[in-house]
Amino acid sequence: MAFILSNNGRNYFESINNRKDGGKKFDYMFDIYYIGLLVGFSIIKLGDESDLEDEEFVKNYPGNYESISKLISGLLINAEMKRRDIQKKDRKSIERLIVDLISKKALGLSEEGMNLLNLYSAGGMNYIKDNIPLTDKLETFIVYVYKEINY
Numbered sequence: 001m002a003f004i005l006s007n008n009g010r011n012y013f014e015s016i017n018n019r020k021d022g023g024k025k026f027d028y029m030f031d032i033y034y035i036g037l038l039v040g041f042s043i044i045k046l047g048d049e050s051d052l053e054d055e056e057f058v059k060n061y062p063g064n065y066e067s068i069s070k071l072i073s074g075l076l077i078n079a080e081m082k083r084r085d086i087q088k089k090d091r092k093s094i095e096r097l098i099v100d101l102i103s104k105k106a107l108g109l110s111e112e113g114m115n116l117l118n119l120y121s122a123g124g125m126n127y128i129k130d131n132i133p134l135t136d137k138l139e140t141f142i143v144y145v146y147k148e149i150n151y
Contacts, residue, residue, distance in 0.1 A: 001056075001111050001114040001115065001118075002056040002058060002059040002060070002107070002114070003030065003033055003056060003057060003058050003059070003114075003117075003118065003121075004052045004053055004055070004056055004057065004118045005029065005032065005033055005052070005053050005057045005121070006033075006036055006047060006051055006052060006053070006121060006122040006125035006126070007050075007051055007052065007053055007122075008051075008125055008126070008129050009032045009033065009036060009121075009125050010029075010032070012125065012128065012129055012134070013026065013032050015134065015135070015136035016135070016136055016137070016138050016141065018136075019136055019137070019138075023137060023138065023139070024138045024139060025138065026138070027063065028058075028062045028063060028065075029057055029058065030057075030058055030061070030062050030063075030065055032125075033057075033121050034065070034121075035124070035125075035128070035145070036120075036121035036122065036123075036124035036125035036128065037072070037075075037117065037120055037121040037124055038075075038124065039123075039124030039125075039127055039128055039145065039149060040079075040119075040120035040121055040122070040123040040124030040125075040127070041075050041076070041078070041079045041120055041124070042124075042149050043123075043124070043127055043149070044079055044082050044083050045120070045123035045124065045126070045127055046083075046116070046119040046120060046122075046123045047119050047120075047121070047122025047123040047124075047125070047126050048119070048122070049119075051119075051122035051123075051125075051126060052118055052119075052122055060106065060107065061107070069107065069108055070108065072117070073101070073102060073108050073109060073113070076101060076109070076113060076116060076117055076120070077094075077097060077098060077101060077102075079120060080097055080101065080116065081094065081097065084097070100112055100113070101113035101116065128145070131148055132144045132145060132148055
């Protein structure tokens with residue numbers, strides 16, 4: 001299993017990706033996935049399998065994302081600890097969670113871990129779609145997310 005984008009990710013960001021005024025666009029489709037992922041982690045929200053596209057859109061971390069793959073895995077573990085209400089003192093449950101989600105495979109995650117990553121990204125995209133106004137400027141979108149999520 002690899003990265004699967006939310007059904008509404010491409011459409012929601014179409015006006016930013018088609019921007020013609022010379023302003024900032026996304027460098028990778030993975031940028032859209034990652035924004036959904038960070039929002040999903042922030043609000044501890046999973047999407048449903050039905051929220052995902054049918055096909056993987058990329059098999060590996062692109063560009064600079066490779067260097068933060070371990071950070072992404074750590075954020076997944078943190079989000080799952082919160083979602084499952086695992087306390088920081090409960091070392092056995094944390095170890096079990098890590099064993100379940102982390103792998104020595106190329107992406108560093110088990111199949112369950114990859115599935116959860118995709119679902120967090122979809123959950124974040126659902127939240128974005130429902131709560132953040134459409135814009136054709138990436139800069140404006142980032143401000144909207146910041147205000148909405150209160151990072």
